[in-house]
Amino acid sequence: MKVIYTMSRVFAVMHICLFLLACLPAEDVIKDPIAEKGEDQSSPFSTDTNGVNPEQGDGNSQGNSDTDDMDNTLVIPEITLANAGDQQISVSWDDSLENTKYNLYLASESGVEPLNYSVLSDGVAFLDVTSPYQIKGLTNDKKYFIVLTTEKVNLESDSSIEVSAIPVSQPAITVDESLVMEQRSSAIILAATENFNQNENLGVIIKAPDIAENGAVVSVTADFQPIIPGPGALWIVVPNNPVPIAAKFLIQPNVLPVIATRIKMKTSGDIIGVYETTDGDIYTAKKYVNVTISGY
Amino acid sequence: MKRIILVIVIFLTTTHICHAVNIKVRAVVDADGITQVKALINHPMETGARINAKTGETIPAHYITKVNAYWNNNEVLHGIPSPAVSKNPYFSFKFKGATAGDTLEMSWEDNLGNVDSTSINIR
Numbered sequence: 510m511k512v513i514y515t516m517s518r519v520f521a522v523m524h525i526c527l528f529l530l531a532c533l534p535a536e537d538v539i540k541d542p543i544a545e546k547g548e549d550q551s552s553p554f555s556t557d558t559n560g561v562n563p564e565q566g567d568g569n570s571q572g573n574s575d576t577d578d579m580d581n582t583l584v585i586p587e588i589t590l591a592n593a594g595d596q597q598i599s600v601s602w603d604d605s606l607e608n609t610k611y612n613l614y615l616a617s618e619s620g621v622e623p624l625n626y627s628v629l630s631d632g633v634a635f636l637d638v639t640s641p642y643q644i645k646g647l648t649n650d651k652k653y654f655i656v657l658t659t660e661k662v663n664l665e666s667d668s669s670i671e672v673s674a675i676p677v678s679q680p681a682i683t684v685d686e687s688l689v690m691e692q693r694s695s696a697i698i699l700a701a702t703e704n705f706n707q708n709e710n711l712g713v714i715i716k717a718p719d720i721a722e723n724g725a726v727v728s729v730t731a732d733f734q735p736i737i738p739g740p741g742a743l744w745i746v747v748p749n750n751p752v753p754i755a756a757k758f759l760i761q762p763n764v765l766p767v768i769a770t771r772i773k774m775k776t777s778g779d780i781i782g783v784y785e786t787t788d789g790d791i792y793t794a795k796k797y798v799n800v801t802i803s804g805y
Numbered sequence: 806m807k808r809i810i811l812v813i814v815i816f817l818t819t820t821h822i823c824h825a826v827n828i829k830v831r832a833v834v835d836a837d838g839i840t841q842v843k844a845l846i847n848h849p850m851e852t853g854a855r856i857n858a859k860t861g862e863t864i865p866a867h868y869i870t871k872v873n874a875y876w877n878n879n880e881v882l883h884g885i886p887s888p889a890v891s892k893n894p895y896f897s898f899k900f901k902g903a904t905a906g907d908t909l910e911m912s913w914e915d916n917l918g919n920v921d922s923t924s925i926n927i928r
Contacts, residue, residue, distance in 0.1 A: 591878050672878055675902055726891045751854060752887045758898070759883035765839065769897035773852070773889050805852060805889065 583666035586611065586657045590641075593674040596649055601641040602657055602669075610637045610660040614668065615644060621654045622668055636660075647676045677762045697744050697783050697791075698753050712736075713794035715782045716769075724774040724804025731782035733766035733792060741786035743768055749778035750805055760784075774798060775805035832909050832927040840903045840927055842874065842882070844896045844911055852888035869894060872913040876903050876927070882911075903927050 590601040604611060614621050616629035626632035631653070635642065637660075647653060652675050656668035712735035721727045731743055740762045745755040755772040766784060774780075777800045784792040832842040846869065853866025866888060874882035881900040903909070905928055912922030 593879070674878065730897075747889060750889050752852075752889050754887055755889040756887060757885045759880070761880055761883075761900075763879060763901045764881055765899040765901070767899055768884075769895070770886075771891040771895045773891055804891075805854065 583661055583664060584609075584659055585667050586659050586669045588655065588657050588669055588672045591655055591672045591674040593676045596647050596676050597643050597645045598647060598653060598655065598674045598676060599641050599643050600655060600657070604640040606659065608661060611639070612636045612658045612660055612665070613638055613642060613644070613655060614658070615653055615655050617651055617653055619654050619671065619673075621656050621671065623656075623658055623665060649676045651675065675763075697785065698746060698748065713782070713784075713792060715780055715794050715796035717780050717796045717798050719797075720799045720801065721774060721804075722801045724776075724800040724802055726771050726804065727774050727780070727798060727800075728769070728771050729780055729796075730769040731767065731784075731794070733782065733784045733794075736784075736792055738766055738784050738786050738790070738792060739788075740764075741766075741784060744783040744785070745770070745772065746781040746783055747772065747774055747778065748781065749776045750774065755780075773804045774800045775803050776800055827921045828911055828913070828923040830909065830911050830923060830925045832903075832925060834903055834905050834927055838903075839899050839901055840876075840909075841899050842897065842909065844872075844874070846872070846894050846896075846913055846921075848892070848894060848913075848915065850886075850888065850890055850892045850894060854888075867915060867917055869913050869915045872896060872911075874898075874909060874911045876900065876907060876909050881909075 584606060586602050588600060588602050590599070592599045592601075598615075600613060602611065612623065613635040614623055614626040615631070615633050615635070616626050617631040618629045621629055621632065623634070626634055633644075635644065644653075644655075652673055654671050654673045656671050658668050659666045714730070714732040714735075716730035716732065717727060729745060731745055733743065738760075741760055743758045743760055743766060745757075745768075746753055747755050750773070756770060758768050760766050772780070777798065779795045779797055781793055781795040786792075827847045829845045830842065831844075832840055834840045848869055849867055850869065851864050851867040853863065855864045856862070857864055868888040869886050869890070872882065872884040872886060872894075873880065879902070882896065882898050884896060886894060907927045908924055909927055910922060910924040912920065914920045
């Protein structure tokens with residue numbers, strides 16, 4: 510009994526420690542990913558003296574700065590999205606502030622600022638622009654760094670957290686297109702069941718066990734790398750399941766068309782991988798799996 | 806009495822461990838500049854078709870509807886799993902462009918509105 514009592518005390522201490530540990534990541538998780546990046550920098554909403562550029566802020570006398578506090582509040586902006594496309598980057602931000610101009614600074618070196626952009630390689634400034642802004646004429650496969658500032662009555666704020674993007678020859682798939690793909694489920698199931706022989710000689714691999722003893726956990730790897738399909742969507746289809754589409758993944762231009770996951774299977778049958786490119790080409794490959802115990 | 810306390814403490818300890826780690830992610834960049842990401846999510850992935858043997862009631866569906874990974878504001882994973890993905894889902898994918906030390910953010914949401922996310926450094 511004494512042993513149990515001491516053990517329970519040890520566990521109690523462990524429990525308190527674990528509880529404290531458990532609390533810490535839980536707080537991090539809720540934070541906005543973009544805000545999280547800037548934790549070490551000043552808050553995106555810090556105002557006034559922090560935001561005013563020391564050189565340009567000289568004109569403000571000490572006495573005035575108190576009374577003009579509300580009008581001259583400079584908000585450090587935040588770039589919400591930097592989407593790379595073909596020789597271009599589309600930059601978006603919240604441009605709801607009134608009487609405020611937005612300036613973008615771009616360079617192919619890290620550490621771009623309003624003061625130093627001209628000395629950095631490929632340094633360019635885009636003054637008084639609106640969101641979303643497309644920066645065109647860039648070199649593909651080169652990393653560009655972008656910051657955003659706000660300007661009000663000739664006073665410029667500190668720059669936003671720096672973001673980077675690499676233009677690629679193929680544009681990223683937008684969310685709208687993915688929604689279209691959602692509606693294509695039935696067409697994909699049809700393509701999977703009818704055209705499964707289409708590309709079996711092209712080296713596309715669906716890797717799965719020959720015999721799955723537990724149908725609840727069947728490892729599957731769909732590897733469409735041999736056909737170099739470009740961006741699109743990868744579907745894993747199990748025609749014998751009550752829900753034939755097991756999973757779909759969008760493959761962006763910088764993502765390789767190979768996905769591994771674990772799925773459930775109700776009966777023995779095929780696992781079919783379907784790759785649909787943005788041009789509408791469909792590639793399929795299949796693998797028969799013998800299921801011992803139904804897992805759906 | 807002490808035994809009851811012990812049982813409660815063990816129960817709470819284990820539940821806290823389960824809640825603390827909901828996404829385990831590992832991302833390693835190789836010599837060719839290709840990053841391999843392996844992610845394991847703690848989730849029941851109930852299909853809605855299973856029946857509780859004792860009560861005869863259907864266990865309601867509870868599954869992940871969206872899983873995302875972002876590197877540098879680039880979406881590198883946009884997965885739409887169905888209930889046919891196994892319990893505690895595992896996803897592995899590869900992408901180009903990242904360097905060691907970059908941040909990878911991963912998040913999911915399920916059909917009951919639960920969300921979770923984590924961020925790790927690519928090694």
